[in-house]
Amino acid sequence: MAECKSNINEKELVKKLLCHPCLYKDKKTDAIFFCRTCNEFQCKNCSKVHETHTFLRSHTLVNANEADTGQTSFDMKGIDQCIHHQKVIEFFCEDEEKLCCSTCAIVNHRKCQSVVDVQTVVEQSKRKKSNVKVKLLEVKQKAEIISNSVASSKRKLEEDIQNIPVKIKKRRDEVNNMFDELERSVVKNVDSYKSETFGKLTKKQIQNDNYLANISTCLDTIENVNQNGTSVQQFIVEQKMKEDINVLYKKVNAECKGLETMTVNFEFDETLKLPPLPISVHVPGYLTLKSHLPEAASTIAPEKKAIKLTPVCTIDLMQDEGKEPFYKGIDFLPDGRLVVVDNKNKKCLVYNTKLEKLGSFQLSSIPQSVVAVSDEKVMVTGGRSYKLDILRVDKSNEIMLDRSFTMTTRYDSVCIKDDEHFVGVTIEHPRPVRIIATTGEEKDFNINFPSKTYPLGASACTYIRNSEKVVLTDRYDHTVYIYDIKTNTRVVVKNDLIKEPCGAAVGPFDTILVCSQNTNSIVQISQTGRILSSYITDLKFPTTICVSRDKSFLVVSNAYNLERKLQKLKITY
Structure with a gap:
């Protein structure tokens, strides 16, 4: 025994037999007891805390000379010290899932229901697999x-x-x-x-x-x-x-x-x-x-792709000098501003992120749809007028006509296909959708569309760029079609949740968001045709929808007379 003791470092022996709590206060007091639960030596006065606090009474105190501290070679490097009081961590608050020293336990967690010593919770956690x-x-x-x-x-x-x-x-x-x-x-x-x-x-x-x-x-x-x-x-x-x-x-x-x-x-x-x-x-x-x-x-993409919608702000579309506004087309500019076209009053307007009106422009024809072309340019379809207008919306919210095209086909809804082309829904044309270039040229998709024409307001479209799919709504057949350009195949979506589908947009995870007018809802559909979610709006007859570039917000307008509104919603998952 004497030989073993001689191998112990004298400094370690002195520290071992001194009261640890007193050492934290720069005092050197002889240790009388050793708390096996706290894993520290204590003098007579410091050990009395085990008698005054109920949650410490279960600790095991032995004579300092009988202590077996179980020395280990692992250096905790201060991890076992409380960062607030520089004391050894002794307890774990199960209510707040916080490690704490004796001071934390008394001062910060005295109202908690379950504050236990670390050794106890360690014994319990041994049965649980650490993740x-x-x-x-x-x-x-x-x-x-x-x-x-x-x-x-x-x-x-x-x-x-x-x-x-x-x-x-x-x-x-x-x-x-x-x-x-x-x-x-x-x-x-x-x-x-x-x-x-x-x-x-x-x-x-x-x-x-x-x-x-x-x-x-x-x-x-x-x-x-x-x-x-x-x-x-x-x-x-x-x-x-x-x-x-x-x-x-x-x-x-x-x-x-x-x-x-x-x-x-x-x-x-x-x-x-x-x-x-x-x-x-x-x-x-x-x-x-x-x-x-x-x-x-x-394979890492989230399996659950259903979204949640939370209203952020809503404005009533009030009649000014003309007719009651009807926002037939809406889209986000890249900087987050919103551009809309008023079908009833032949106007193009721009709003900020809080749906506050910033500027307007009088159009020469009745607008049906609008799509952002670039940071400061938008395209407006003229419906029955065989006309497309390119407007400039500058940073100061001034709107002006850039150029116009006279088309061979009349167009209703329009959306972006790629940097140089758009997809437009035709009006009473044998090809329900066509491709429109930024130069005004028109051409057809290589898709076997059914022999059906659509009158004005009977259909809308959106385009999924990543998978090259055209989405077409058939309002009066209560159907959504998803056409795959690469394979010339289609998915037909019919569901009781979809009644009179109108506007459509590409949402998060390249899912499809459709306004179901007669159920007053926004329906989320996967590219395979599965209904992922349905959100009941507080707008009657939601008609037109657009989604921000970062897929974090959407804006929807409705077609109910005397209660026409514009609403912005936050998208979460």
């Missing part, structure tokens, strides 16, 4: 998916970019002069795409490397305490890390949900004309940058 490490490993797996995706995207971009000059050179023998100029133009655009895209990917990689570094640190700490620490230390480490891990989990999970693979592609224009033609007259190809979700990312 901290499991969640960390899941976060690590998703972070690694992000790393692999970024690396894969960079490789694919490099391969695509390298292949573009090859395609160009193949045609150069036929049209040397034109392709020399084309190559210079394309390479310049490629460098711009590459610089911008690589910058974004590198920024994402740096952020993800920080996530991985934090994960590795946490895993090392957990692994170390699991191997070398006591149950109390393991529990304290887990509780301390839980909040940080949850924050880390949410960030990485959010990154995984929005994971994209960036690719760049060059295709020759089908209308390529042979020389001699300068490139200024005809550009024989186009460069496109695309993003698509890989299979790995799609």
Whole structure:
């Protein structure tokens, strides 16, 4: 025994036999007792706290000389210290799920119903499987998916970019002069795409490397305490890390949900004309940058896609000098402002995010629909007038006519297809929807539409860009059609929740939001035709709907006489 004692560090022996609470106060008092529950030596006065507080009476006090503190090689590095009082953590408040020292227990948790010592809750938690490490490993797996995706995207971009000059050179023998100029133009655009895209990917990689570094640190700490620490230390480490891990989990999970693979592609224009033609007259190809979700990312997408709608603000559409307003078309500008067309008074108006009117413009024809073309431009359909107007809505909310097109077809509802084209619902035309270019040119989809024409107000459309699908509502047949352009197939949606479907828009997760006029509701539909949710509005006969670019808000207008309103709702999941 004497030999063993001689190996103990003298400083450790002194500290061991001194009262720990007194040491925290810079006092040196001989320890009389050792509390096995608190895991500390105490003098006579400090030990009396076990008699004055009910929740401490269950602690086990022994003579200081009989103490067996169970020394461990794991260094807690202050994790077991209260950050507010610099005391050893002794208790756990089950009501608030908080670790606390003796002062916290007395001062901050005296009204709580269940404040127990850590050792007791550790014994209880031994029977429960900890999910901290499991969640960390899941976060690590998703972070690694992000790393692999970024690396894969960079490789694919490099391969695509390298292949573009090859395609160009193949045609150069036929049209040397034109392709020399084309190559210079394309390479310049490629460098711009590459610089911008690589910058974004590198920024994402740096952020993800920080996530991985934090994960590795946490895993090392957990692994170390699991191997070398006591149950109390393991529990304290887990509780301390839980909040940080949850924050880390949410960030990485959010990154995984929005994971994209960036690719760049060059295709020759089908209308390529042979020389001699300068490139200024005809550009024989186009460069496109695309993003698509890989299979790995799609498996991480949330399974439950039903949304919840909460009204934010509603305004009554009051009659001014003319007729009662009827907002037949509405859409969000990229900056969050709202642009609407008043069918009854032939006006285009702009609202701010609080639905406060900012400006208006008198139109020459009766408007049917409006769609944002860019940051400051919108397109308005003229219905029976064979007319399309492009209006400019500047930052000061001044609206002015930019240009007009005379069309071969009359159009009702209109929506964005891509950066250069729109989808328009026709009026009494054998093709129910057609493609409209920003230059005013019209062409048809390669879709086998049924032989049916729609009168004004009988149908509306929206377009899902990611899956290339056209959504068409048939108001009087109480039906929603989802046409797949790539496969020339369709899904027919009929349901008791859908009565007189009118306006449609693309919502979160590329689901479809439709105004069901005769049920006074907004119905959410998946691309496979499944009804995901139905929200009963306080608007009678909801007619037109639009969704913000970030999918966080929607605005709906109605067609009920004398009670016409405009309502903004928040979208949550």
